[in-house]
Amino acid sequence: MLWLWIVVGVVVVLGVVFVLGYNRLVRLRNEVDTGWANIDVQLQRRSDLIPNLVEAVRGYAAHERAVFDEVTKARAALQHAAGPGAAAEANEGLTVALGRLFAVAEAYPDLKASENFLQLQNDLTDTEDKISAARRYYNSTVMHFNTAIQSIPWVLVAKPLGFRDREFFSAAGDTELPQVSFSQAT
Amino acid sequence: MTLQQQIRSNRFRSGIVVLGFALLLLVLAGLIGLVLDVSLAIIVLAIAAAYGLFGLLSSRSMIAGMTGAQPLGPEDLKPLRRLVDNVSIGAGLPVTPELRIVDDPAPNAFAAGLRPAKSYVGVTTGLLQAMPKRELEAVIAHEISHIRNRDTYLMTMAVVFAGVIALIADIGFRSIAYGGRSRKAGGLVVVLAVVGFILAPFAALLLRMSLSRRREYLADAGAAEILSDPEAMALALRRLELDPTTIRYGNTSTAHLWVESPTDRVDSMRNGVLELSSWFNTHPPVKARIAALEDAGGFRLPERLPADTPFAAELGLDA
Numbered sequence: 001m002l003w004l005w006i007v008v009g010v011v012v013v014l015g016v017v018f019v020l021g022y023n024r025l026v027r028l029r030n031e032v033d034t035g036w037a038n039i040d041v042q043l044q045r046r047s048d049l050i051p052n053l054v055e056a057v058r059g060y061a062a063h064e065r066a067v068f069d070e071v072t073k074a075r076a077a078l079q080h081a082a083g084p085g086a087a088a089e090a091n092e093g094l095t096v097a098l099g100r101l102f103a104v105a106e107a108y109p110d111l112k113a114s115e116n117f118l119q120l121q122n123d124l125t126d127t128e129d130k131i132s133a134a135r136r137y138y139n140s141t142v143m144h145f146n147t148a149i150q151s152i153p154w155v156l157v158a159k160p161l162g163f164r165d166r167e168f169f170s171a172a173g174d175t176e177l178p179q180v181s182f183s184q185a186t
Numbered sequence: 187m188t189l190q191q192q193i194r195s196n197r198f199r200s201g202i203v204v205l206g207f208a209l210l211l212l213v214l215a216g217l218i219g220l221v222l223d224v225s226l227a228i229i230v231l232a233i234a235a236a237y238g239l240f241g242l243l244s245s246r247s248m249i250a251g252m253t254g255a256q257p258l259g260p261e262d263l264k265p266l267r268r269l270v271d272n273v274s275i276g277a278g279l280p281v282t283p284e285l286r287i288v289d290d291p292a293p294n295a296f297a298a299g300l301r302p303a304k305s306y307v308g309v310t311t312g313l314l315q316a317m318p319k320r321e322l323e324a325v326i327a328h329e330i331s332h333i334r335n336r337d338t339y340l341m342t343m344a345v346v347f348a349g350v351i352a353l354i355a356d357i358g359f360r361s362i363a364y365g366g367r368s369r370k371a372g373g374l375v376v377v378l379a380v381v382g383f384i385l386a387p388f389a390a391l392l393l394r395m396s397l398s399r400r401r402e403y404l405a406d407a408g409a410a411e412i413l414s415d416p417e418a419m420a421l422a423l424r425r426l427e428l429d430p431t432t433i434r435y436g437n438t439s440t441a442h443l444w445v446e447s448p449t450d451r452v453d454s455m456r457n458g459v460l461e462l463s464s465w466f467n468t469h470p471p472v473k474a475r476i477a478a479l480e481d482a483g484g485f486r487l488p489e490r491l492p493a494d495t496p497f498a499a500e501l502g503l504d505a
Contacts, residue, residue, distance in 0.1 A: 031278070126268055129268075130275055133272045133273070134276070137277065137278040137412075140411065141278070
Protein backbone atom coordinates (compact mmCIF):
# COMPACT_ATOMS: atom_id res chain seq x y z
CA MET A 1 0.00 0.00 0.00
CA LEU A 2 2.77 2.37 1.00
CA TRP A 3 4.54 1.68 -2.28
CA LEU A 4 1.44 2.60 -4.21
CA TRP A 5 1.25 5.97 -2.47
CA ILE A 6 4.91 6.64 -3.12
CA VAL A 7 4.45 5.86 -6.81
CA VAL A 8 1.36 8.10 -7.00
CA GLY A 9 3.24 10.89 -5.22
CA VAL A 10 6.20 10.67 -7.57
CA VAL A 11 3.92 10.69 -10.62
CA VAL A 12 2.04 13.73 -9.34
CA VAL A 13 5.28 15.63 -8.61
CA LEU A 14 6.69 14.74 -12.03
CA GLY A 15 3.43 15.87 -13.64
CA VAL A 16 3.56 19.24 -11.89
CA VAL A 17 7.23 19.72 -12.81
CA PHE A 18 6.44 18.86 -16.41
CA VAL A 19 3.51 21.28 -16.66
CA LEU A 20 5.49 24.14 -15.10
CA GLY A 21 8.49 23.48 -17.32
CA TYR A 22 6.39 23.15 -20.44
CA ASN A 23 4.62 26.43 -19.74
CA ARG A 24 7.96 28.10 -19.22
CA LEU A 25 9.15 26.90 -22.62
CA VAL A 26 5.96 28.18 -24.24
CA ARG A 27 6.44 31.55 -22.57
CA LEU A 28 10.05 31.76 -23.73
CA ARG A 29 9.02 30.83 -27.28
CA ASN A 30 6.35 33.53 -27.28
CA GLU A 31 8.96 36.04 -26.17
CA VAL A 32 11.11 35.02 -29.13
CA ASP A 33 8.14 35.52 -31.45
CA THR A 34 7.41 38.96 -29.98
CA GLY A 35 11.06 39.89 -30.29
CA TRP A 36 11.08 38.86 -33.94
CA ALA A 37 7.88 40.84 -34.62
CA ASN A 38 9.62 43.92 -33.18
CA ILE A 39 12.54 43.54 -35.59
CA ASP A 40 10.21 42.85 -38.48
CA VAL A 41 8.31 46.11 -37.90
CA GLN A 42 11.53 48.11 -38.01
CA LEU A 43 12.88 46.27 -41.07
CA GLN A 44 9.60 47.03 -42.83
CA ARG A 45 9.93 50.68 -41.85
CA ARG A 46 13.45 50.74 -43.20
CA SER A 47 12.49 49.30 -46.56
CA ASP A 48 9.53 51.70 -46.77
CA LEU A 49 11.95 54.62 -46.58
CA ILE A 50 14.08 53.38 -49.46
CA PRO A 51 11.92 54.32 -52.51
CA ASN A 52 11.60 57.92 -51.33
CA LEU A 53 15.30 58.11 -50.69
CA VAL A 54 16.13 56.74 -54.14
CA GLU A 55 13.71 59.23 -55.72
CA ALA A 56 15.28 62.10 -53.80
CA VAL A 57 18.75 61.21 -55.04
CA ARG A 58 17.54 60.48 -58.56
CA GLY A 59 16.24 64.04 -58.78
CA TYR A 60 19.85 65.28 -58.65
CA ALA A 61 21.84 62.38 -60.06
CA ALA A 62 19.65 60.59 -62.60
CA HIS A 63 22.57 58.94 -64.38
CA GLU A 64 23.78 56.92 -61.38
CA ARG A 65 21.50 54.07 -62.44
CA ALA A 66 23.75 51.24 -61.24
CA VAL A 67 23.57 52.44 -57.64
CA PHE A 68 19.78 52.81 -57.74
CA ASP A 69 19.46 49.30 -59.12
CA GLU A 70 21.67 47.93 -56.42
CA VAL A 71 19.68 49.60 -53.65
CA THR A 72 16.38 48.49 -55.14
CA LYS A 73 17.64 44.91 -55.41
CA ALA A 74 18.95 44.94 -51.86
CA ARG A 75 15.57 46.19 -50.68
CA ALA A 76 13.74 43.44 -52.55
CA ALA A 77 16.11 40.88 -51.05
CA LEU A 78 15.31 42.16 -47.57
CA GLN A 79 11.58 42.00 -48.23
CA HIS A 80 11.79 38.42 -49.46
CA ALA A 81 14.27 37.17 -46.87
CA ALA A 82 12.92 34.15 -45.00
CA GLY A 83 13.99 33.75 -41.39
CA PRO A 84 16.11 35.85 -39.04
CA GLY A 85 19.51 34.75 -40.37
CA ALA A 86 18.61 35.54 -43.98
CA ALA A 87 16.95 38.82 -42.98
CA ALA A 88 20.07 39.89 -41.08
CA GLU A 89 22.16 39.01 -44.11
CA ALA A 90 19.85 40.99 -46.43
CA ASN A 91 19.74 43.90 -44.00
CA GLU A 92 23.54 43.97 -44.04
CA GLY A 93 23.39 43.99 -47.86
CA LEU A 94 21.02 46.95 -47.80
CA THR A 95 23.38 48.82 -45.50
CA VAL A 96 26.22 48.31 -47.95
CA ALA A 97 24.08 49.46 -50.90
CA LEU A 98 22.88 52.50 -48.97
CA GLY A 99 26.47 53.34 -48.15
CA ARG A 100 27.13 53.59 -51.86
CA LEU A 101 24.02 55.70 -52.41
CA PHE A 102 25.13 58.14 -49.73
CA ALA A 103 28.62 58.21 -51.25
CA VAL A 104 27.00 59.30 -54.52
CA ALA A 105 24.95 61.92 -52.70
CA GLU A 106 28.17 63.37 -51.28
CA ALA A 107 28.97 64.78 -54.72
CA TYR A 108 25.79 66.91 -54.82
CA PRO A 109 25.80 69.72 -52.25
CA ASP A 110 22.28 70.85 -53.23
CA LEU A 111 20.95 67.38 -52.55
CA LYS A 112 22.76 67.16 -49.24
CA ALA A 113 21.27 70.46 -48.17
CA SER A 114 17.71 69.65 -49.21
CA GLU A 115 15.17 69.45 -46.43
CA ASN A 116 13.62 66.26 -47.79
CA PHE A 117 16.91 64.41 -48.04
CA LEU A 118 17.97 65.43 -44.54
CA GLN A 119 14.68 64.26 -43.11
CA LEU A 120 14.97 60.91 -44.89
CA GLN A 121 18.51 60.47 -43.70
CA ASN A 122 17.41 61.26 -40.17
CA ASP A 123 14.55 58.78 -40.30
CA LEU A 124 16.87 56.13 -41.67
CA THR A 125 19.37 56.59 -38.87
CA ASP A 126 16.57 56.41 -36.34
CA THR A 127 15.26 53.19 -37.89
CA GLU A 128 18.73 51.68 -37.86
CA ASP A 129 19.07 52.51 -34.15
CA LYS A 130 15.72 50.89 -33.53
CA ILE A 131 16.71 47.79 -35.49
CA SER A 132 19.80 47.39 -33.37
CA ALA A 133 17.80 47.84 -30.15
CA ALA A 134 15.18 45.33 -31.30
CA ARG A 135 17.96 42.97 -32.32
CA ARG A 136 19.55 43.08 -28.89
CA TYR A 137 16.24 42.13 -27.32
CA TYR A 138 15.46 39.46 -29.88
CA ASN A 139 18.87 37.83 -29.61
CA SER A 140 18.61 37.71 -25.82
CA THR A 141 15.19 36.01 -26.03
CA VAL A 142 16.62 33.50 -28.53
CA MET A 143 19.52 32.82 -26.20
CA HIS A 144 17.21 32.16 -23.26
CA PHE A 145 14.94 29.93 -25.31
CA ASN A 146 17.74 27.92 -26.89
CA THR A 147 19.49 27.48 -23.56
CA ALA A 148 16.24 26.26 -22.03
CA ILE A 149 15.56 23.61 -24.66
CA GLN A 150 19.18 22.49 -24.76
CA SER A 151 19.35 21.84 -21.01
CA ILE A 152 18.59 18.55 -19.33
CA PRO A 153 15.89 17.26 -19.14
CA TRP A 154 14.23 19.34 -21.84
CA VAL A 155 16.79 18.45 -24.46
CA LEU A 156 15.30 14.94 -24.40
CA VAL A 157 11.71 15.97 -25.04
CA ALA A 158 11.93 19.39 -26.75
CA LYS A 159 12.03 18.02 -30.29
CA PRO A 160 9.02 15.67 -29.97
CA LEU A 161 7.09 18.52 -28.33
CA GLY A 162 7.81 20.76 -31.29
CA PHE A 163 10.40 23.12 -29.76
CA ARG A 164 13.20 23.87 -32.21
CA ASP A 165 16.29 26.01 -31.80
CA ARG A 166 15.69 29.53 -33.08
CA GLU A 167 18.05 31.50 -35.27
CA PHE A 168 19.86 34.59 -34.05
CA PHE A 169 19.41 37.80 -35.99
CA SER A 170 23.01 38.08 -37.10
CA ALA A 171 24.76 38.07 -40.44
CA ALA A 172 27.76 35.85 -41.19
CA GLY A 173 30.97 37.49 -40.08
CA ASP A 174 29.13 39.59 -37.54
CA THR A 175 31.58 40.50 -34.84
CA GLU A 176 29.03 41.72 -32.33
CA LEU A 177 28.06 38.60 -30.43
CA PRO A 178 24.64 38.38 -28.84
CA GLN A 179 24.38 38.87 -25.06
CA VAL A 180 26.02 35.53 -24.25
CA SER A 181 29.39 36.91 -23.29
CA PHE A 182 27.95 39.35 -20.79
CA SER A 183 25.17 37.26 -19.29
CA GLN A 184 27.44 34.32 -18.70
CA ALA A 185 30.26 36.27 -17.16
CA THR A 186 30.72 35.39 -13.53
CA MET B 187 26.09 34.75 -10.03
CA THR B 188 24.94 35.41 -13.57
CA LEU B 189 22.47 38.18 -14.29
CA GLN B 190 19.65 35.73 -14.90
CA GLN B 191 20.23 34.04 -11.54
CA GLN B 192 20.40 37.43 -9.89
CA ILE B 193 17.06 38.40 -11.41
CA ARG B 194 15.48 35.13 -10.30
CA SER B 195 16.75 35.28 -6.75
CA ASN B 196 15.67 38.91 -6.48
CA ARG B 197 12.19 38.03 -7.63
CA PHE B 198 12.01 35.21 -5.11
CA ARG B 199 13.09 37.45 -2.24
CA SER B 200 10.62 40.13 -3.22
CA GLY B 201 7.89 37.51 -3.07
CA ILE B 202 8.94 36.66 0.46
CA VAL B 203 8.88 40.30 1.47
CA VAL B 204 5.35 40.76 0.13
CA LEU B 205 4.35 37.64 2.05
CA GLY B 206 5.91 39.24 5.12
CA PHE B 207 3.69 42.27 4.66
CA ALA B 208 0.59 40.14 4.41
CA LEU B 209 1.58 38.20 7.55
CA LEU B 210 2.23 41.40 9.46
CA LEU B 211 -1.21 42.65 8.47
CA LEU B 212 -2.86 39.43 9.66
CA VAL B 213 -0.94 39.43 12.94
CA LEU B 214 -2.07 42.99 13.65
CA ALA B 215 -5.68 42.19 12.83
CA GLY B 216 -5.40 39.09 15.01
CA LEU B 217 -4.04 41.11 17.92
CA ILE B 218 -6.90 43.55 17.67
CA GLY B 219 -9.39 40.69 17.54
CA LEU B 220 -7.77 39.00 20.52
CA VAL B 221 -7.30 41.96 22.80
CA LEU B 222 -10.25 44.13 21.84
CA ASP B 223 -13.02 42.91 19.67
CA VAL B 224 -13.41 40.69 16.62
CA SER B 225 -15.83 43.07 14.94
CA LEU B 226 -13.36 45.92 15.42
CA ALA B 227 -10.69 43.76 13.76
CA ILE B 228 -12.98 43.25 10.75
CA ILE B 229 -13.82 46.95 10.54
CA VAL B 230 -10.13 47.80 10.70
CA LEU B 231 -9.33 45.33 7.92
CA ALA B 232 -12.09 46.86 5.81
CA ILE B 233 -10.72 50.37 6.38
CA ALA B 234 -7.25 49.08 5.51
CA ALA B 235 -8.54 47.56 2.27
CA ALA B 236 -10.33 50.77 1.30
CA TYR B 237 -7.31 52.88 2.15
CA GLY B 238 -5.06 50.52 0.20
CA LEU B 239 -7.32 50.56 -2.84
CA PHE B 240 -7.52 54.33 -2.83
CA GLY B 241 -3.73 54.53 -2.49
CA LEU B 242 -3.17 52.22 -5.45
CA LEU B 243 -5.69 53.96 -7.69
CA SER B 244 -4.49 57.47 -7.00
CA SER B 245 -0.76 56.65 -6.92
CA ARG B 246 -0.07 57.68 -10.52
CA SER B 247 -1.36 61.22 -10.24
CA MET B 248 -0.12 61.52 -6.66
CA ILE B 249 3.46 60.71 -7.69
CA ALA B 250 3.26 63.18 -10.56
CA GLY B 251 2.05 65.81 -8.13
CA MET B 252 4.74 65.14 -5.53
CA THR B 253 7.64 65.03 -7.96
CA GLY B 254 6.41 67.89 -10.12
CA ALA B 255 6.86 65.87 -13.32
CA GLN B 256 5.43 67.68 -16.34
CA PRO B 257 4.10 65.91 -19.46
CA LEU B 258 5.57 67.01 -22.79
CA GLY B 259 3.89 68.39 -25.87
CA PRO B 260 4.04 66.34 -29.10
CA GLU B 261 6.90 68.39 -30.57
CA ASP B 262 9.07 68.75 -27.46
CA LEU B 263 12.47 67.13 -27.00
CA LYS B 264 12.15 64.75 -29.92
CA PRO B 265 15.70 63.33 -29.73
CA LEU B 266 15.11 62.44 -26.07
CA ARG B 267 11.84 60.74 -26.86
CA ARG B 268 13.53 58.85 -29.64
CA LEU B 269 16.12 57.66 -27.15
CA VAL B 270 13.41 56.48 -24.74
CA ASP B 271 11.72 54.73 -27.67
CA ASN B 272 14.88 52.87 -28.59
CA VAL B 273 15.62 51.82 -25.04
CA SER B 274 12.12 50.45 -24.58
CA ILE B 275 12.38 48.54 -27.85
CA GLY B 276 15.63 47.08 -26.53
CA ALA B 277 13.80 46.09 -23.35
CA GLY B 278 11.06 44.41 -25.39
CA LEU B 279 8.31 46.57 -23.91
CA PRO B 280 5.20 46.55 -26.11
CA VAL B 281 4.49 50.25 -25.44
CA THR B 282 7.01 53.04 -24.94
CA PRO B 283 6.38 54.66 -21.56
CA GLU B 284 5.43 58.32 -21.52
CA LEU B 285 8.22 60.78 -20.78
CA ARG B 286 7.91 63.53 -18.19
CA ILE B 287 10.31 66.25 -17.21
CA VAL B 288 11.03 67.48 -13.70
CA ASP B 289 12.46 70.98 -13.69
CA ASP B 290 15.24 70.46 -11.14
CA PRO B 291 19.00 71.02 -11.35
CA ALA B 292 19.82 67.76 -9.52
CA PRO B 293 20.44 64.91 -11.96
CA ASN B 294 17.97 62.11 -11.26
CA ALA B 295 15.21 60.04 -12.85
CA PHE B 296 12.30 57.88 -11.74
CA ALA B 297 9.62 55.55 -13.03
CA ALA B 298 5.98 55.33 -11.94
CA GLY B 299 2.76 53.59 -12.87
CA LEU B 300 1.07 50.34 -11.97
CA ARG B 301 1.03 48.76 -15.42
CA PRO B 302 3.75 49.01 -18.11
CA ALA B 303 1.31 50.46 -20.64
CA LYS B 304 0.33 53.28 -18.30
CA SER B 305 3.76 53.95 -16.84
CA TYR B 306 5.92 56.97 -17.28
CA VAL B 307 9.56 57.83 -16.87
CA GLY B 308 10.46 61.14 -15.27
CA VAL B 309 13.85 62.75 -15.78
CA THR B 310 15.14 65.98 -14.28
CA THR B 311 16.49 68.76 -16.45
CA GLY B 312 19.65 68.41 -14.35
CA LEU B 313 20.09 64.86 -15.62
CA LEU B 314 19.97 66.00 -19.23
CA GLN B 315 22.57 68.64 -18.48
CA ALA B 316 24.91 66.26 -16.67
CA MET B 317 24.80 63.06 -18.70
CA PRO B 318 26.25 62.31 -22.11
CA LYS B 319 24.04 60.19 -24.37
CA ARG B 320 25.52 56.83 -23.44
CA GLU B 321 25.00 57.33 -19.71
CA LEU B 322 21.59 58.95 -20.12
CA GLU B 323 20.56 55.87 -22.06
CA ALA B 324 21.71 53.71 -19.16
CA VAL B 325 19.73 55.74 -16.63
CA ILE B 326 16.61 55.50 -18.78
CA ALA B 327 17.23 51.77 -19.26
CA HIS B 328 17.41 51.48 -15.46
CA GLU B 329 14.00 53.13 -15.12
CA ILE B 330 12.56 51.07 -17.94
CA SER B 331 13.72 47.87 -16.23
CA HIS B 332 11.86 49.02 -13.14
CA ILE B 333 8.77 49.19 -15.31
CA ARG B 334 9.49 45.90 -17.07
CA ASN B 335 10.16 44.04 -13.82
CA ARG B 336 6.93 45.46 -12.38
CA ASP B 337 8.99 47.15 -9.67
CA THR B 338 6.89 50.28 -9.91
CA TYR B 339 3.87 48.12 -9.20
CA LEU B 340 5.53 46.22 -6.36
CA MET B 341 6.94 49.35 -4.78
CA THR B 342 3.61 51.15 -4.92
CA MET B 343 2.07 48.14 -3.22
CA ALA B 344 4.83 48.16 -0.61
CA VAL B 345 4.36 51.85 0.14
CA VAL B 346 0.61 51.41 0.44
CA PHE B 347 1.08 48.31 2.62
CA ALA B 348 3.46 50.17 4.90
CA GLY B 349 0.92 52.98 5.16
CA VAL B 350 -1.91 50.57 5.92
CA ILE B 351 0.11 48.83 8.62
CA ALA B 352 1.01 52.12 10.25
CA LEU B 353 -2.69 53.05 10.19
CA ILE B 354 -3.87 49.78 11.74
CA ALA B 355 -1.17 49.80 14.38
CA ASP B 356 -2.19 53.33 15.27
CA ILE B 357 -5.87 52.40 15.58
CA GLY B 358 -5.00 49.37 17.69
CA PHE B 359 -2.69 51.33 19.95
CA ARG B 360 -5.20 54.10 20.55
CA SER B 361 -8.05 51.67 21.18
CA ILE B 362 -6.04 49.99 23.92
CA ALA B 363 -4.82 53.24 25.41
CA TYR B 364 -8.15 55.09 25.48
CA GLY B 365 -10.82 52.38 25.28
CA GLY B 366 -9.89 50.58 28.49
CA ARG B 367 -13.24 49.04 29.29
CA SER B 368 -13.78 47.23 26.03
CA ARG B 369 -10.69 45.09 26.60
CA LYS B 370 -11.25 41.35 26.55
CA ALA B 371 -7.91 39.99 27.64
CA GLY B 372 -5.57 41.40 30.22
CA GLY B 373 -2.02 41.42 31.54
CA LEU B 374 0.69 40.00 29.38
CA VAL B 375 -1.38 39.77 26.21
CA VAL B 376 -2.12 43.49 26.29
CA VAL B 377 1.55 44.31 26.86
CA LEU B 378 2.50 42.10 23.94
CA ALA B 379 -0.14 43.73 21.76
CA VAL B 380 1.07 47.22 22.64
CA VAL B 381 4.65 46.24 21.81
CA GLY B 382 3.39 44.71 18.57
CA PHE B 383 1.52 47.86 17.58
CA ILE B 384 4.55 49.99 18.28
CA LEU B 385 7.01 47.78 16.41
CA ALA B 386 4.85 46.90 13.40
CA PRO B 387 5.31 50.18 11.50
CA PHE B 388 9.09 49.88 11.89
CA ALA B 389 9.01 46.32 10.65
CA ALA B 390 6.94 47.44 7.68
CA LEU B 391 9.35 50.26 6.95
CA LEU B 392 12.31 47.88 7.12
CA LEU B 393 10.62 45.44 4.77
CA ARG B 394 9.80 48.24 2.37
CA MET B 395 13.35 49.53 2.36
CA SER B 396 15.02 46.16 1.87
CA LEU B 397 12.61 45.43 -0.97
CA SER B 398 13.48 48.71 -2.60
CA ARG B 399 17.23 48.08 -2.33
CA ARG B 400 17.03 44.67 -3.99
CA ARG B 401 15.06 46.23 -6.80
CA GLU B 402 17.85 48.71 -7.45
CA TYR B 403 20.46 46.00 -8.05
CA LEU B 404 18.01 44.22 -10.30
CA ALA B 405 17.29 47.34 -12.33
CA ASP B 406 21.02 48.07 -12.69
CA ALA B 407 21.54 44.56 -14.03
CA GLY B 408 18.51 44.99 -16.30
CA ALA B 409 19.85 48.25 -17.71
CA ALA B 410 23.19 46.62 -18.43
CA GLU B 411 21.43 43.81 -20.24
CA ILE B 412 19.07 46.02 -22.28
CA LEU B 413 21.99 48.02 -23.66
CA SER B 414 24.56 45.20 -23.60
CA ASP B 415 26.70 47.81 -21.88
CA PRO B 416 27.23 47.41 -18.13
CA GLU B 417 29.92 50.04 -18.15
CA ALA B 418 27.47 52.76 -19.20
CA MET B 419 25.32 52.11 -16.12
CA ALA B 420 28.38 52.14 -13.84
CA LEU B 421 29.62 55.37 -15.38
CA ALA B 422 26.22 56.97 -14.91
CA LEU B 423 26.17 55.93 -11.25
CA ARG B 424 29.65 57.29 -10.68
CA ARG B 425 28.62 60.59 -12.24
CA LEU B 426 25.54 60.74 -10.02
CA GLU B 427 27.65 59.91 -6.99
CA LEU B 428 30.04 62.75 -7.71
CA ASP B 429 27.24 65.23 -8.22
CA PRO B 430 26.72 67.37 -5.12
CA THR B 431 23.18 68.62 -5.77
CA THR B 432 20.24 66.92 -4.06
CA ILE B 433 16.78 67.00 -5.46
CA ARG B 434 14.40 69.73 -4.34
CA TYR B 435 11.47 67.34 -4.28
CA GLY B 436 13.35 64.99 -1.95
CA ASN B 437 10.55 63.48 0.02
CA THR B 438 10.75 60.21 1.92
CA SER B 439 7.50 58.89 0.46
CA THR B 440 8.79 59.07 -3.11
CA ALA B 441 12.46 58.34 -2.36
CA HIS B 442 12.29 54.74 -3.61
CA LEU B 443 11.30 55.93 -7.08
CA TRP B 444 14.51 57.67 -8.06
CA VAL B 445 17.57 56.16 -9.69
CA GLU B 446 19.81 57.67 -7.05
CA SER B 447 18.39 58.17 -3.60
CA PRO B 448 17.32 61.82 -3.19
CA THR B 449 17.20 61.67 0.60
CA ASP B 450 20.06 59.68 2.07
CA ARG B 451 23.50 60.94 1.34
CA VAL B 452 25.98 58.58 -0.19
CA ASP B 453 28.49 58.95 2.61
CA SER B 454 26.06 57.83 5.31
CA MET B 455 27.81 54.45 5.26
CA ARG B 456 31.17 55.76 6.31
CA ASN B 457 31.22 55.19 10.05
CA GLY B 458 29.89 52.34 12.08
CA VAL B 459 27.39 54.44 13.98
CA LEU B 460 25.47 55.13 10.83
CA GLU B 461 25.39 51.49 9.77
CA LEU B 462 21.95 51.09 11.32
CA SER B 463 20.57 53.95 9.34
CA SER B 464 21.59 52.21 6.16
CA TRP B 465 18.96 49.57 6.89
CA PHE B 466 16.39 52.26 6.39
CA ASN B 467 17.87 53.54 3.16
CA THR B 468 15.82 52.96 0.05
CA HIS B 469 18.93 52.54 -2.11
CA PRO B 470 22.06 50.47 -1.63
CA PRO B 471 25.25 52.52 -1.51
CA VAL B 472 26.29 53.63 -4.99
CA LYS B 473 29.74 52.11 -4.55
CA ALA B 474 28.24 48.67 -3.95
CA ARG B 475 26.05 49.08 -7.03
CA ILE B 476 29.03 50.02 -9.18
CA ALA B 477 31.01 47.08 -7.78
CA ALA B 478 28.16 44.68 -8.62
CA LEU B 479 28.14 45.96 -12.23
CA GLU B 480 31.92 45.69 -12.47
CA ASP B 481 31.79 42.08 -11.30
CA ALA B 482 28.98 41.12 -13.67
CA GLY B 483 30.49 42.86 -16.67
CA GLY B 484 34.12 42.02 -15.98
CA PHE B 485 35.50 45.56 -16.26
CA ARG B 486 36.88 48.29 -14.00
CA LEU B 487 35.75 51.90 -14.21
CA PRO B 488 38.43 54.35 -15.23
CA GLU B 489 39.65 56.79 -12.58
CA ARG B 490 38.27 59.76 -14.46
CA LEU B 491 34.88 60.06 -16.07
CA PRO B 492 34.85 60.67 -19.82
CA ALA B 493 34.24 64.34 -20.55
CA ASP B 494 31.60 63.86 -23.24
CA THR B 495 29.09 66.53 -24.20
CA PRO B 496 25.89 66.32 -22.16
CA PHE B 497 22.78 65.26 -24.07
CA ALA B 498 21.16 68.62 -23.31
CA ALA B 499 23.34 70.15 -26.06
CA GLU B 500 21.73 67.83 -28.61
CA LEU B 501 18.31 68.87 -27.36
CA GLY B 502 19.18 72.54 -27.69
CA LEU B 503 18.70 73.22 -23.98
CA ASP B 504 20.77 75.85 -22.22
CA ALA B 505 23.41 74.53 -19.91
